[in-house]
Amino acid sequence: MALTSLRVVEYGARVYRRTWRGSVISTFLNPVLFLLAMGVGLGTLVDEGSGGATIDLPYLTFLAPGLLAATAMQTAAGDSSYPVMAGIKWRKTYEAALATPIGVGDLVLGHLGWVGIRLVFVTGVYAVIMTLFGATTLWQGLLSIPPAVLTGLAFAAPVTAYTARLKQETGLSNMFRFGIVPLFLFSGTFFPVEQLPDAIEPLAYATPLWHGVSLCRGLALGLDFTVHPLLSAAYLAAWMVAGGLLAHRFMRRRLVV
Amino acid sequence: MTEPLVAAHALTKTFGDFVAVDAVDFEVRPGEVFGFLGPNGAGKSSTMKMIGAVSPLSGGTLRVLGLDPGTDGPEIRSRLGVVPQEDNLDHELTVYENLLIYGRYFGLPRKVIDERVTELLEFAQLQDRRQSTVEPLSGGMKRRLTIARGLINQPELLLLDEPTTGLDPQARHLLWDRLYRLKQEGVTQIITTHYMDEAEQLCDRLVIMDGGKIVAEGSPASLIAQYSTREVLELRFPVGTEDRGVGRIGDLAARVEELPDRVLLYTDDADAAAESVAARGIVPESTVTRRSTLEDVFLRLTGRRLVD
Numbered sequence A: 001m002a003l004t005s006l007r008v009v010e011y012g013a014r015v016y017r018r019t020w021r022g023s024v025i026s027t028f029l030n031p032v033l034f035l036l037a038m039g040v041g042l043g044t045l046v047d048e049g050s051g052g053a054t055i056d057l058p059y060l061t062f063l064a065p066g067l068l069a070a071t072a073m074q075t076a077a078g079d080s081s082y083p084v085m086a087g088i089k090w091r092k093t094y095e096a097a098l099a100t101p102i103g104v105g106d107l108v109l110g111h112l113g114w115v116g117i118r119l120v121f122v123t124g125v126y127a128v129i130m131t132l133f134g135a136t137t138l139w140q141g142l143l144s145i146p147p148a149v150l151t152g153l154a155f156a157a158p159v160t161a162y163t164a165r166l167k168q169e170t171g172l173s174n175m176f177r178f179g180i181v182p183l184f185l186f187s188g189t190f191f192p193v194e195q196l197p198d199a200i201e202p203l204a205y206a207t208p209l210w211h212g213v214s215l216c217r218g219l220a221l222g223l224d225f226t227v228h229p230l231l232s233a234a235y236l237a238a239w240m241v242a243g244g245l246l247a248h249r250f251m252r253r254r255l256v257v
Numbered sequence B: 001m002t003e004p005l006v007a008a009h010a011l012t013k014t015f016g017d018f019v020a021v022d023a024v025d026f027e028v029r030p031g032e033v034f035g036f037l038g039p040n041g042a043g044k045s046s047t048m049k050m051i052g053a054v055s056p057l058s059g060g061t062l063r064v065l066g067l068d069p070g071t072d073g074p075e076i077r078s079r080l081g082v083v084p085q086e087d088n089l090d091h092e093l094t095v096y097e098n099l100l101i102y103g104r105y106f107g108l109p110r111k112v113i114d115e116r117v118t119e120l121l122e123f124a125q126l127q128d129r130r131q132s133t134v135e136p137l138s139g140g141m142k143r144r145l146t147i148a149r150g151l152i153n154q155p156e157l158l159l160l161d162e163p164t165t166g167l168d169p170q171a172r173h174l175l176w177d178r179l180y181r182l183k184q185e186g187v188t189q190i191i192t193t194h195y196m197d198e199a200e201q202l203c204d205r206l207v208i209m210d211g212g213k214i215v216a217e218g219s220p221a222s223l224i225a226q227y228s229t230r231e232v233l234e235l236r237f238p239v240g241t242e243d244r245g246v247g248r249i250g251d252l253a254a255r256v257e258e259l260p261d262r263v264l265l266y267t268d269d270a271d272a273a274a275e276s277v278a279a280r281g282i283v284p285e286s287t288v289t290r291r292s293t294l295e296d297v298f299l300r301l302t303g304r305r306l307v308d
């Protein structure tokens, strides 16, 4: 199965060769804009105000690795929602693939494999830009790419599973509205979750993004970890594996009738 | 006798409580073109998908290329060509890339694919569209590309689900010609169609399905011989004509069928029947004498109703 899955990865790459123009601008531009506006602009206020004392770091430095993890999440969720829906329902390209020796397992693995490659590219670009902003050293920036990719995959897999069950595309915009965007805002990317009301704080630790942010920040800045990094990595891996298995099951139920 | 390429016994497909394919038996022999005819919802596509090893059986047994689709799916699919009823080309990719990707799904090396693509594009008359994306192609071009795609792995068995639906007559004839060439090359084909002339042209043997069951089986000629007469006399009347003389002509034909605008007499000699009709003083608006076709058989067996 592993070998045949590579053919699906190749397919992803081929489609990307046709469509990269749509996403490549944002791959480069988003980190620049975010780091400029939030890191530099807002950061000046934070650093001069009481925020500086709380986080004990320049805000730009604090923010950049968190945003790296959050960007990985957004990229993965984007790639595993509308394109997967298109494969299942709109263009039926999965159905076309399943008429060949390719199986459902290959589709899922190949999809996640391709998203993984995309994530290496997107987070790699991000890490370099982060370095250019002086938020971290190049070496430490590069070190934070693997946990960022893992964070992305911890979302890609369950989002694929979720999409495989959806009949209507409104479920996708709801997922972003009520899932991805709140996670983006409240998982420790922009401010430490200790700032959250005590009642919700534990919730933040349960989100995979918090662990992704923790790993990326810890590695990029050489900080101490609140949660042991291996535990965080294992937690993310668990999301990835469980999501992948569910995606396989739901996709089979959907496509093999 | 050679072993059949496809052998189905009591083959059944259910969706929940609904029985889409109801215990059908059929065999497809190497080298032949085998047809499934039937009204909408008869279960043709459901049967094709089971043969294509993409849809699990709900009951019965099925052997494809001597293998079991339940356990040897990838092996079977690697030796099949499939042209689905609904277009599932990748519209974002070019004509060439669609063929390339499909070839890669079959694990073919790039070099082999490139050689075959050149032949297939010629076969499908799409040479000058090689680098064009699929999106703007006409329906007929897409259909031809889908067929070319189904041939990239040089299949032993080709499954064509309504290959010419939506094509103009030129494109249909071109396709028939191509399919005939494939038959000459020894590619076994299973075709579903709504076009009776297509079935008569292409199929060595066919089955007529209705409501998930096979209601007749044979060569086009034998089906006509069995279920119809040699010729048909059509008497056309303006709609609403009170007396069309049906009561007085029953003895002139093996079977008489009344339609709103026509009376059909199934007979072995339509000209003779026409003279007798005239002799009995029945004067239709016009008369047509013609040979019986598969369409007559089809309509007789599946009824003149609109399913769906």
Ligand SMILES: Nc1ncnc2c1ncn2[C@@H]1O[C@H](COP(=O)(O)OP(=O)(O)OP(=O)(O)O)[C@@H](O)[C@H]1O
Pocket: A257, B015, B018, B020, B038, B039, B040, B041, B042, B043, B044, B045, B046, B047, B085
């Ligand atoms: N995935 C499915 N879920 C539920 N019912 C289905 C499914 N696929 C087919 N059916 C039903 O099974 C019956 C047979 O469908 P099928 O597509 O095999 O017919 P068909 O002979 O190919 O018709 P057509 O000529 O319109 O293509 C139809 O009533 C259809 O609604």
Ligand SMILES: [Mg+2]
Pocket: B044, B045, B046, B085, B161
């Ligand atoms: Mg059909």
